[in-house]
Amino acid sequence: MATSQVIARPYAPPSGVEHVNVRHTERFTVVGNHLSQHPELSLAARGLALHIQSLPPGAKVGIKALAARLPADSEHRIAEALRELEEHGYLKRTRVRSPEGKVYTRTVSYNHPDPAALDKAQTQTVKPRKPRPTPAPSPKPTPAPPPPPSRPAEPAPLPRVPAPTAKKPPRPPLPQPLNPRPQLLHAAALLLVGLQNQDRELVLTEEQIDFLTPGVAAWFERDASPAAVRKALTEDLPRPVRFPAQLLRHRLTVSLPSGRSLPAAYRAVPMQNCDDCDRGFRASEPGRCDDCGSERRSAPSA
Template sequence: MIHIRTRQTSHFTVLANRLAQRAGSAVTVGVAAYILSLPDGAPITIAALCAHFAEGKKAIAEALRELEDEGWLERRIERGPRGRIITRTFAYDLPGAVPQEPTAPQEAAPEPSPEPAVPASPTPEGAAEATPEALGLLTRLHQRDHRLLLSEREITTLAPAVTEWLDRGAPPQEITAALTDSLPARFNRRPARLLAHRLTALRPPTRTAPPPQPDRPPVVPLQNCDGCDRAFRAERPGRCLSCRTPERSHLAA
């Protein structure tokens, strides 16, 4: 093979060899290249991708799942205007890169929740429902360790366990510390598996509020006796009990 190269100054996309030469499905590489060529704000739902490619929903969903698992894509749940929960998708030209905040951020249009690539497992009976506080806590973990960039599916899966910690009385700071302290230097698997293990193994017992303390009588302040200068307890200055007795008053006179 001989390359015939042309210098391009616009309308081109740079792809890492790690992606372009990725072994496996050509659909996955093609979907990744197409997504990286799109401008910010473009929709990349399964329906939008199926409108561009000839492959069906199953192949596109599998390609998105592989890209998420390998870190090329990240779906993050955030709170949008008026408290609405929205999904933002981040496309990485290299997995593991820390996303940079734009200098002049614009409110992106909310992206519909993606169709599941694989059937979602049902929530176990009695498990806590995911709350916005739990979703937000998991979304912010990468601020403590940039390796903890979780996909939308991982956040949704872990959120019920975090909600259970919150229901047991654990404050958010304690949960964040339990998930991020003393992490290994290298991850041999997706960090979500490590987080799931910690949420199960370190789950705290249910904490009950301490019983209310009985009301204590007010403490009477100390006063210095105007007669003998001894300390005694009274609401206001004056003489102590000894100085107020007739015998002590007669002797003092």
């Protein structure tokens, strides 16, 4: 007769939840099951209570502050959850007036709504610990006091430098053409517009072009060619060019060519030395000054 064999039933995993727990050693919050399994609180209220209990003291827990911290929930849903927690004893909000007269909300979070548990927690918090008796120290020979340290010599006070009182000299004005002809101004404006094709950092606005156009026209009046003006404005530029209009204004003013090529009406009268008294005077040709010339003219009549 064959012996009977016991066949083990195949293993079937349970249909409920399985827990895989890891022990936390930092950044964790202890929450009672009375909160996590509360039969009357909504999931939103339970999650909000857990979030508030995990915050440090002094954190903002107003509706707008929580809505900014929890963007997935609306202000209406957060306000409803706060009311639930307040009704079931997990939260208490009171209006307090400061000595300055400002009214603010004082919020107290409770991790347990049971009054008996609250009294026990307060008793454990208030009850002072008995200090441990410390043994009387054995007398030790007192060493001789060290000599007082020598006081370091105070450094001599630095001489005070007076604040500068002189004002900066005003900036020289932009050169202006003596005869601002429309053709001259148009050519000057075209030159300024074309500077950005030569250097990408020399981009000017319409207002800046209108302001700088007379300066370029003044160069043209002094027989400066467009190539010479373009070279003077774009040669050896600092990098990066942060203020192109101010840089071009400075170069047009400082590097303005002399007026030797201007018409005779606009040329400066040169200095001459008098043939008789050797004094300096302004005249287009060498000769005598006005005093010597008048004396020589009056001499034959005398």
